Amino acid sequence: MPTTPSQSQAGRFVAAVGAYAPLLRLERAAAGKALKFSGLGGRPSGRRAVAGWDEDALTLAVEAARGLPQPQAVVFASTSAPFVERSQATLLVDALALDPTVRTGDVAGSRRCAVSALREALLGNGDTLIAAGEKRPAIAGSSQHLSDGDGGAAAFVADHGAAQLIGHASLSHDLVDIYASRERPQSYAYEERFVRETAIGNVIAPTIKAACAAAGVAPAEIARAAVHEPLAGCWRDISRFTGMTAPNFAVDLTQAVGDLGAAHALFAFALACADASEGDLILLAGFGSGCDAMVFRLTGAMPGAREVAAQLRKGVVFDDYMRFLSLTGAVQLDWGVRSEFEQKAQATVLERYGRDMIGFVGGRDAEGNVQFPKSRIPVRPDATSPEQLHDVRLADCAAKIVSVTADRLNFTPDPPFWFGLVQFDNGARVMMEFTDGDGRGFSVGDAVRPLLRIKSRDARRGFRTYFWKAALADRPTIEG
């Protein structure tokens, strides 16, 4: 049933957006070539964003949300969250060093979950951050393995901002186009023709029409769309069914980085906002076990949107299908005896130090020197006794490399293992792992910025720890 925001809730806005795509982009054609013998993979085009071994749904969401304001509530959305029993939203609060009294919640269940959470935030109260991340497992040879992508997206909801919700509609519909389960974490897909016809005609188009009606606008008035297609190529039929003529930025996004699951519609919404004009109507729709559609009127430039569009064009293209299989967990390589070392993390140690680690929080001593990690007696050479150190977050501080190497001896799932000493502009220095070294590697003096990444993976116990790694401050622009 079409609805409009009630009088008391009208005026809620998306006030800022963020998004993040991993550095690596696989040429899908290279995968098609590798799979040619099998007849699988079709004739894929475009590129797929591939997360590093040390990225997961949480780190991708954190990176997407880093530039957004401090919220009063945080929602983490993903269908591929690394933990089933451990709140990613809580980890996200610690990773962003937010006030721990913020309200937190995790949503999942379908790739629509982030859009649903956004809708709830718009209909609710308080400044709310919705951060989505997705790194979905898939089996090599499946269409999802190539059509999916890894990435994160975020939106900040407030009482004032750049995109005002003027109408929305929802439809719950258990259409089993794809599913994943505890027994089968990788997506299982049903016949595309069935999905295409049923999803468009019975789910997506009616919901979009209802949202437009609720907003009091005709579908043809929509200037820009961010509609998550059930399958690539559906947009033309959705347009035909609804009468829309707007470009769908979700289509371009799929071609550039793949279907980002829970993050896809939010990422596309950010792109749709990037060059939009004040007064433009923007349609956002999430699909999966039903549909949520929202119509926004742009009231000004959307903070973060242009940065998202610029960032999408930066990365490193690769065509090594075997590396792709390894990075996505589609093959298990035997990394030898050196990979067998124990990586168990202790809960007591995490309780004492974990928040400083995932938040990258050091300390400033009585003389102003900043150090990481904190210590009772500061590292300052003339310090003689314990001092009270005051928290200093290093995650957003500029830094340069003092020393570095590409270590090819110790185990890493994606050699080489870059690490070295990093000097922060505020005086702190930290021995750090480097990440995203594709392209040109690292040298003494390079400017770097910290990214939250997986520090260790305890495969035996299904646990992981997080810490910040240094990446080059800027990425190369993708040609073509």
Next chain:
Amino acid sequence: MATGIKDKVAVIGMGCTSFGEHWSKGPEDLMVDAFVEAIADAGIEKGQIEAAWMGNALDDINVGNSALPLAHALRLRGIPVSRVENMCATGSEALRAASYAVAAGAVDIALAVGVEKLKDTGYGGLPLRTKGLANDLWMPYGSAPGSFAQLAGAYAVRHGIKKSDLKRAMAHVSWKSHQNAALNPKAHLRKAVDVETILKAPMIADPLGLFDCCGVSDGAACAIVTTPDIAMGLGITNPVTVKAIQLCASHGWELQYGEWDGSYVANTRQAAKRAYAEAGVEKPRRDLSVTEVHDCFSITELVTMEDLNLSDEGRAPFDILDGRFDRAGAQPCQIDGGLKCFGHPVGASGLRMAYEVYTQLLGRAGDRQRGTVDLGLVHNLGGAPFNSIAAVSILGRLH
């Protein structure tokens, strides 16, 4: 006012196994082999030993916690036996403990043994030591070559030297050690290797290639120390004495405080300064006949030459290429092949270096003997350049 231990401790017997891949020997065998040589050299009975220290760095690799493995292996009955561990400086730490016990008058005769059994790990290189502790939450799991390789880039930047020129000087370091080890029957890697082969070796940790890295070995070394008076009472008229043993450990300055540029090892400089003072060495380039330094990697030996003030800052690559530290050079370094080719069973290496200096001082080095040796230096480095324990010892003759 402390006066140090110069000439208060005499080394009366030393032993050292061959280093290498001892598939057929356990750590007990290695300790016994080193001890049998040392006690025969000292000419004493085992029952005269009043205290012992066992140096072993990697306790979870087939040696075991505590000093019990040594007490059991040598059947040391009814005396204090302790284990010491200071990473790769462990061997020097064992010698320091035994020497201090003698110098303090606590015992007359003490034993120091260093041992490591690395080749039961099933792979090359040193094992990682992650234990779920706080540092594991943030410290990179870098390898030893990875940690030391970083010296090279920082050194090149500091001194404005081209990486290719630095690499060639590093290659000369390794070439020299292979040349020297070819003459040493106890060395692990005894094959001479040409410079081009070294330069083209597979990369381990940029810019360290395979031949820039020391051997990972099994082995043990041993020293028996006493007072000079007791030594002379045993008929040793001019015993080898300890002129200095100094040690310096990082307190976090390199890792956490924004001053160090990554191009040298600060603790080596501190330990050397104190050791020279303790031994009364005013001009190390003039006074030291031979040196055994911790050449775990070629770049380590290169920067150590400057840290020990054996080269001027920024000049070590040129002094190395000029042959100054070759076996026939003005001040030979690693005349026994060094960690690079003698091998590096971690807990034993400090004592192995002392063994070579001791052997040279007594003129027993055979084909590799460096004429008359008056004073020799041992530099033993634990940890990594950014978080290190440096030990510098100086040995000479009493008269």
